[in-house]
Structures are given as C-alpha cells and as structure tokens.
Amino acid sequence: xxxxxxxxxxxxxxxxxxxxxxxxxxxxxxxxxxxxxxxxxxxxxxxxxxxxxxxxxxxxxxxxxxxxxxxxxxxxxxxxxxxxxxxxxxxxxxxxxxxxxxxxxxxxxxxxxxxxxxxxxxxxxxxxxxxxxxxxxxxxxxxxxxxxxxxxxxxxxxxxxxxxxxxxxxxxxxxxxxxxxxxxxxxxxxxxxxxxxxxxxxxxxx
Amino acid sequence: xxxxxxxxxxxxxxxxxxxxxxxxxxxxxxxxxxxxxxxxxxxxxxxxxxxxxxxxxxxxxxxxxxxxxxxxxxxxxxxxxxxxxxxxxxxxxxxxxxxxxxxxxxxxxxxxxxxxxxxxxxxxxxxxxxxxxxxxxxxxxxxxxxxxxxxxxxxxxxxxxxxxxxxxxxxxxxxxxxxxxxxxxxxxxxxxxxxxxxxxxxxxxx
DNA sequence: GGCACAAACGGACCGTAGTCCGCTTATATT
DNA sequence: AATATAAGCGGACTACGGTCCGTTTGTGCC
Numbered sequence: 001x002x003x004x005x006x007x008x009x010x011x012x013x014x015x016x017x018x019x020x021x022x023x024x025x026x027x028x029x030x031x032x033x034x035x036x037x038x039x040x041x042x043x044x045x046x047x048x049x050x051x052x053x054x055x056x057x058x059x060x061x062x063x064x065x066x067x068x069x070x071x072x073x074x075x076x077x078x079x080x081x082x083x084x085x086x087x088x089x090x091x092x093x094x095x096x097x098x099x100x101x102x103x104x105x106x107x108x109x110x111x112x113x114x115x116x117x118x119x120x121x122x123x124x125x126x127x128x129x130x131x132x133x134x135x136x137x138x139x140x141x142x143x144x145x146x147x148x149x150x151x152x153x154x155x156x157x158x159x160x161x162x163x164x165x166x167x168x169x170x171x172x173x174x175x176x177x178x179x180x181x182x183x184x185x186x187x188x189x190x191x192x193x194x195x196x197x198x199x200x201x202x203x204x205x206x
Numbered sequence: 207x208x209x210x211x212x213x214x215x216x217x218x219x220x221x222x223x224x225x226x227x228x229x230x231x232x233x234x235x236x237x238x239x240x241x242x243x244x245x246x247x248x249x250x251x252x253x254x255x256x257x258x259x260x261x262x263x264x265x266x267x268x269x270x271x272x273x274x275x276x277x278x279x280x281x282x283x284x285x286x287x288x289x290x291x292x293x294x295x296x297x298x299x300x301x302x303x304x305x306x307x308x309x310x311x312x313x314x315x316x317x318x319x320x321x322x323x324x325x326x327x328x329x330x331x332x333x334x335x336x337x338x339x340x341x342x343x344x345x346x347x348x349x350x351x352x353x354x355x356x357x358x359x360x361x362x363x364x365x366x367x368x369x370x371x372x373x374x375x376x377x378x379x380x381x382x383x384x385x386x387x388x389x390x391x392x393x394x395x396x397x398x399x400x401x402x403x404x405x406x407x408x409x410x411x412x
Numbered sequence: 413g414g415c416a417c418a419a420a421c422g423g424a425c426c427g428t429a430g431t432c433c434g435c436t437t438a439t440a441t442t
Numbered sequence: 443a444a445t446a447t448a449a450g451c452g453g454a455c456t457a458c459g460g461t462c463c464g465t466t467t468g469t470g471c472c
Contacts, residue, residue, distance in 0.1 A: 225438055227437075228438095252428060252429085253428075253430080254427090264430090265431085268429085268430065268431080273429075273430075
C-alpha cells in the first residue's frame with residue numbers, strides 16, 4: 001500500500017508508477033523497433049510497422065514515445081546508458097584507473113565509435129539524438145572533470161563543448177564518409193587538438 | 207548557333223542550358239518560398255503552398271529542388287554565397303586586409319551569427335543545411351589558409367574541422383538557447399580555443 | 413467482489429512529403 | 443512555318459507522421 005501522503009501530494013512525489021500494461025507495451029515496442037532496425041534498417045521503422053509488430057495500436061506508440069524521433073531517441077538511450085556506465089565504472093583507460101590524459105583520449109575515441117555505429121539512428125532521432133540534453137550534459141560534465149584534472153585553465157564549459165563538437169555524428173560522417181579520411185587519422189587529429197588544449201604553456205597560471 | 211561538336215559530345219559540355227520556362231519557375235519558386243519564410247515562418251513553407259504561391263504545380267517544385275530539404279538548401283545557398291563573397295573580397299577584418307589572426311576571429315564570429323540567424327532554415331534543410339558540401343569545403347579551405355598564414359603546424363585539415371565544429375548550428379543553439387549562455391561568452395570561448403591552437407609553443411618546428 | 417476513475421488503448425482521420433505518368437511546350441533543325 | 447523531341451509541367455495518388463476521441467482496462471479503495 002502506498003504512503004497516503006504520496007497520494008495527497010503528488011507533486012512532491014515521483015510521477016505515479018506506470019501502469020503494468022503500459023510498461024509491457026513499452027518494452028514490446030522497443031523490442032519491435034530494435035528488431036526492425038536490426039533486420040531491415042532504420043527506414044523500415046515506421047510508426048505503423050512498429051505498432052503492428054508489437055501488436056498494439058498506433059496511438060499507443062505515440063502515447064509512449066511522442067514521436068518517431070522520440071522512439072529513436074529511446075532506442076539510442078539504451079546504448080547511451082551502457083556507455084555512460086563504462087565511462088563511470090568500466091575498465092581503464094575509458095573507466096577510472098588510468099591517468100586523466102589517457103582517459104581523455106579513450107573517451108574521445110570511444111565516443112567517435114559510438115556515434116558512427118549509431119549514425120543512422122542518431123540522424124533519425126533528430127533533436128532526440130546525440131544532442132539530447134542528457135547525453136550532452138553527461139559527456140560535457142565528464143570532459144570538464146578530466147580537463148580540470150589535467151590542470152587546464154580557462155572556460156572549461158566552452159572547452160568541453162569545443163572538444164566534443166568534432167565528435168558529433170555529422171562532423172564524423174563528413175570526414176570519414178564524404179572526405180574518406182580513415183578513422184584512425186581522425187582520431188589522431190583529435191588527439192592533436194587535445195594536446196594543444198591541455199598544453200602547459202597555454203595554461204600558465206595568471 | 208551552338209558548336210556542332212558540343213551537340214555531338216554532350217558529356218564534354220556544360221549541361222545544356224536550362225529552358226526559359228524552367229528558369230522562370232525556379233525564380234518564382236525561390237521568391238515564393240522566401241516570402242513565406244519571411245511572413246509566416248519556416249513551418250509554413252509546405253511544398254503545396256510554395257507551388258500555389260508561385261502559380262505552378264507541385265510536381266514542378268520537386269522537379270526543381272528534389273525535396274523540401276533541397277528547397278531550403280537552395281534558399282540558404284543564396285546567403286551562403288553572399289557571405290562567401292564578403293570573406294573573399296569584403297571589408298576587413300572579415301575580408302582581406304587585416305592580420306590573419308584578426309581575420310580568423312572575425313571569421314568565427316561571423317559564421318556564428320550567420321548560423322544562428324538561419325537556424326530554423328538550416329534545421330529544415332537537414333543534410334542540405336550548413337553541412338552541405340560546398341559550404342563546408344569553402345569554410346574549411348579558408349580556415350586552412352588562415353591557419354597556415356599563422357604558422358600553425360599539424361594536420362590543418364583536421365584542425366580546420368575542429369575549429370569549425372563548435373560553430374555548427376546545433377552546438378550554438380545548445381549553448382545560447384538551451385544553456386542560455388550569452389553569445390559574447392561563446393565568442394570569447396571560441397577565441398580562447400583559437401589562441402590555444404595557434405599558440406607558438408605548440409607549433410614549434412619539428 | 414464491486415466501484416470509481418484515471419490512465420491507457422486503438423484506429424479512423426488529417427496534412428504533408430514525395431511519386432508517377434499522360435499532357436504541354438520550348439527549342440533546334442530544316 | 444512546320445516538325446521532332448527532349449524537357450518541363452501538373453495534379454491525382456500513395457505512404458507516413460501525427461492527432462483525436464470514444465472505448466477499454468488496470469488500480470486503489472470500500
């Protein structure tokens with residue numbers, strides 16, 4: 001039985017628990033969408049096909065995920081969460097335990113791979129893609145932490161954004177697919193950018 | 207009369223001149239689209255309304271611009287071209303005549319303003335937006351030129367991309383609209399990034 | 413168990429992007 | 443001027459994202 005106070009002051013509460021049928025349908029829809037992506041590619045994920053595949057009505061898909069972009073975002077969110085766990089508590093050098101500079105390089109490389117792997121999905125997710133608020137804010141927060149560990153001075157908020165920006169999917173796709181630059185060269189370029197930003201000479205105490 | 211050779215070897219030729227009615231319709235469509243954007247915002251620019259407004263059929267809009275994104279891209283292309291002209295031959299510090307470092311700062315600031323001004327249009331243009339090949343390659347080329355003038359060593363191709371990336375609309379919108387950072391702070395942050403990249407100590411001859 | 417009600421459901425419906433194909437017209441040639 | 447032909451044209455048609463609202467169902471309370 002729920003605490004009666006929770007019922008009376010719902011605004012102070014967690015939003016009320018999701019109804020069981022709703023939860024079941026959400027899982028079924030995510031599973032159906034993931035399967036469609038796997039088997040037929042992102043373009044085959046229409047709201048109708050996902051609904052049919054999950055055995056629910058179309059309205060339900062929109063109720064759960066608001067829009068196609070929202071559905072794609074939810075799909076992305078799963079791997080984003082796994083990745084964040086690796087950064088927070090996975091093995092070094094991505095996870096804790098390695099020197100900050102190594103973690104920083106591993107962070108960038110790993111993010112590039114993640115964004116390229118999910119390029120189609122990120123594109124389909126639009127605003128809900130890699131620039132969703134939670135994804136951006138986690139990455140930026142971690143980046144600021146690593147930069148401060150390295151003694152970088154300046155506007156860490158902006159510097160984090162600036163180092164993250166070339167890891168965005170649109171930029172990576174341009175470089176690796178349009179300009180046909182090997183991924184390793186892109187990584188090396190980013191490493192050089194990092195070197196310049198953390199360079200001791202430009203971070204002299206004022 | 208055309209050179210007979212041109213008729214016989216069309217592959218060596220410029221693509222045949224656009225038919226006069228086609229050219230007229232293209233202008234009418236661009237004008238109609240620009241007017242709709244101006245008066246009612248980007249969302250009001252549906253392919254039907256543009257066609258009606260220009261007094262042509264819907265199929266004609268698609269024939270000329272392939273897609274809604276293509277139409278938006280064509281609209282953007284006009285201001286992009288004007289901007290490129292300013293960079294190439296406009297007044298300093300954006301145009302030639304100022305020291306390279308000042309031109310670089312002006313370049314970044316100007317690009318930010320341009321991208322923010324056209325944020326809606328760029329979003330609606332999707333792939334045809336600010337990352338269209340011609341826009342990206344012009345900006346990158348100019349950036350490489352300025353960096354080389356400044357004696358920057360390293361992978362100029364990547365460094366140009368890295369300095370351009372934080373000027374992308376999605377990043378700027380995140381910073382100025384979501385995080386509510388004043389544009390001047392963003393500019394200052396970018397200036398600092400530039401300082402680090404062109405810093406003499408990190409560009410010592412090997 | 414029975415009741416009340418908010419939440420969830422589903423599918424008909426709407427607007428828009430994009431396709432298709434038979435008709436029209438500009439242009440080059442004679 | 444007449445003709446041939448490729449390019450252009452237009453609007454009916456399809457598919458998909460998104461909305462709406464009458465119906466169903468899970469949940470907490472008695």
